Amino acid sequence: MLIQWYPGHMHKASREIKAAMEHIDLTIEILDARIPFSSQNPALAKLRGDKPCIKVLSKCDLADEQRTQQWQEYLEREQGVKTLAVAMSQVDKIRQLTALCHKLVPRLESRTKPLHALITGIPNVGKSTIINILAGRTIAKTGDEPAVTKYQQRIDLGNGLVLFDTPGVLWGNIENQNSGYRLAATGAIKDTAFTHEDVASFVAEYLLHDYPELLKARFQIDVLPQTEVELLNLIGKKRGCLRSGGRIELDKVAKILVGELRSATLGRITMETPEMVEIELAELEIIRAEKAAKKQARSKKREH
Helix, strand or coil, X not given: CCEECCCHHHHHHHHHHHXXXXXXXXXEEEEECCCCCCCCCHHHHHHHCCCCEEEEEECHHHCCHHHHHHHHHHHCCCCCEEEEECCCCCHHHHHHHHHHHHHHCCCCCCCCCCEEEEXXXXXXXXXXHHHHHHHCCCCCCCCCCCCCCCCCEEEECCCCEEEEECCCCCCCEECCHHHHHHHHHHCCCCHHHCCHHHHHHHHHHHHHHXXXXXXXXXXXXXXXXXXXXXXXHHHHHHCCCECHHHCECHHHHHHHHHHXXXXXXXXXXXXXXXXXXXXXXXXXXXXXXXXXXXXHHHHHHHXX
């Protein structure tokens, strides 16, 4: 299943990124620390080539601290990549980005022009907030809804660094279905892209496996059920999400669970690990190979 959510301004932004890249010295990609892989743009690595890249893991105060460290080590295996984990409240730490940019691209004595850095990130990842902190004033519009920034901006920070800001870009097709659900769970994809129940079922299944103790503590459950459906029903009973006849109002339960995940009321949770992603990528390669083989077989059949 290919998950598609690609507003027109994002398509335009992708073209602008490609056109601007030849003038860029380095890239700054803002990732959600809860989903570092799923919030990456797979096209950006190809577009930037061998230019340095800083991957900022934003909202790290909402993510599992140990897994954030694992992700930083994993991402920095790639040549030219450095990481910085920040919470949106860590103003001083966010401002370290300027010095890190200059460190990655040392200015030559003969160079008079400032560094040009492309800053990008998926919707609702905190990019605009980071830009405003770096600039020391409100330049980029912020908001809780995805797709707030719609136009590319050139921002001179006045310290030898110019940012090229792009709209939050999601790629055309999200092949990995699990990544699509993770993006929806953290709020990067508008709530209309999935049903609340589907997202909550995905979240519930994951939490049962990876964060059972957080579920027990938050919902005061002594023995957890075996399935996500049973878990959602149990949460519904405990939170009084009942319709006439005692039926569980699943849409209401779903909004509670996903809302408490997003706000970290459940606790600090990371929705994916490097090991998990490696397995999913391997499975995706098999699916791609099978599709290619079927396409080739159909082509040969038409020729005959």
